[in-house]
Amino acid sequence: MKNYTKISDINNLNQTIKDAIQLKVNPFQYQSLGKQKTLVMLFFNSSLRTRLSTEKAAKQLGMDVMILNVNDAWNLEFEDGAIMKMDKSEHVKEAAQVISQYADIIAIRAFPTLIDKQKDTSEFVLNSFLKYTSVPIVNMESATAHPLQALADAITIEELKSLAKPKVVLSWAPHPKALPQAVANSFIEMMQYLDVDLTITHPKGYELSNNVVKNTKVSYHQNEALKDADFVYVKNWSSYKHYGEILSQDSNWMMTKTKLGTAKFMHCLPVRRNSVVEDAVLDSEQSVVIQQANNRTFSAQIVLKQILENL
Numbered sequence: 001m002k003n004y005t006k007i008s009d010i011n012n013l014n015q016t017i018k019d020a021i022q023l024k025v026n027p028f029q030y031q032s033l034g035k036q037k038t039l040v041m042l043f044f045n046s047s048l049r050t051r052l053s054t055e056k057a058a059k060q061l062g063m064d065v066m067i068l069n070v071n072d073a074w075n076l077e078f079e080d081g082a083i084m085k086m087d088k089s090e091h092v093k094e095a096a097q098v099i100s101q102y103a104d105i106i107a108i109r110a111f112p113t114l115i116d117k118q119k120d121t122s123e124f125v126l127n128s129f130l131k132y133t134s135v136p137i138v139n140m141e142s143a144t145a146h147p148l149q150a151l152a153d154a155i156t157i158e159e160l161k162s163l164a165k166p167k168v169v170l171s172w173a174p175h176p177k178a179l180p181q182a183v184a185n186s187f188i189e190m191m192q193y194l195d196v197d198l199t200i201t202h203p204k205g206y207e208l209s210n211n212v213v214k215n216t217k218v219s220y221h222q223n224e225a226l227k228d229a230d231f232v233y234v235k236n237w238s239s240y241k242h243y244g245e246i247l248s249q250d251s252n253w254m255m256t257k258t259k260l261g262t263a264k265f266m267h268c269l270p271v272r273r274n275s276v277v278e279d280a281v282l283d284s285e286q287s288v289v290i291q292q293a294n295n296r297t298f299s300a301q302i303v304l305k306q307i308l309e310n311l
């Protein structure tokens with residue numbers, strides 16, 4: 001593996017999931033692989049799980065880690081040919097090349113603007129670093145994708161499924177802020193690779209990109225969609241059609257114990273209790289969100305391992 005910016009960068013997904021689960025038995029079995037190698041993690045946005053789990057993963061491989069909140073450095077210009085007389089101090093062309101001098105692998109988190117659909121869809125931040133860095137890039141959530149989260153979700157379902165082909169439901173839930181489509185996009189893409197029966201359910205107006213949904217079942221009726229589910233993945237996203245807009249905050253879409261039935265509850269976290277999901281669900285045995293968060297270390301570690309092996 002050269003870069004991990006999208007799920008399709010993984011050559012053999014099923015084997016990678018198995019290898020990640022095996023890593024958990026002895027997380028330090030490859031700690032010579034990363035010796036004298038440095039991971040630089042760049043955050044344009046907040047993080048708890050991604051920041052801690054990716055650093056942990058790198059250190060379990062013997063890597064050194066440097067973390068930069070990019071907004072504490074210089075305001076970067078991403079437009080080629082820009083006349084830089086305003087508020088941008090440095091062009092990504094220099095910043096990316098300079099960081100490449102310090103890093104063997106660069107990991108980046110850069111959320112979408114949720115204003116400029118074309119810019120967000122072009123993945124201008126991630127692709128600028130891909131263009132101007134000389135080292136591998138790992139996506140820690142970009143404008144349209146969160147492949148490390150999706151790999152952790154796949155590991156979790158593989159560990160917990162009791163059926164060969166479980167029914168998985170991705171359900172929208174209300175949220176006070178306009179959130180990215182990235183987590184939903186990558187979860188859907190990951191489930192399409194795996195042998196699961198996937199249904200997406202959301203209110204009208206929250207249709208995700210056809211390039212993501214493809215021929216996956218979509219229902220506007222949450223209760224119907226949730227019937228006989230084995231795993232229920234709940235996530236808010238803002239409208240894609242009416243880009244970045246909050247069209248509904250209908251609390252009838254909040255996940256409850258009653259709606260959940262006997263299914264396992266999944267969420268990438270952070271989660272708004274009693275807005276996205278009621279306390280009773282998160283506090284129940286059916287919630288697997290902590291296992292998901294733990295698996296973030298092993299999704300990052302198996303990705304970094306495959307990149308290190310290819311350096």
Ligand SMILES: CCC[C@H](NC(=O)CCC(=O)O)C(=O)O
Pocket residue numbers: 177179180181182183236268269270271272
């Ligand atoms: C891993 C999820 C990161 C991000 N979530 C948020 O920004 C939630 C922020 C909040 O609830 O205030 C998202 O939805 O993409």
Ligand SMILES: NC(=O)OP(=O)(O)O
Pocket residue numbers: 046047048049050051141149268269270
């Ligand atoms: N799930 C996830 O990526 O969490 P953070 O935003 O806290 O990193």
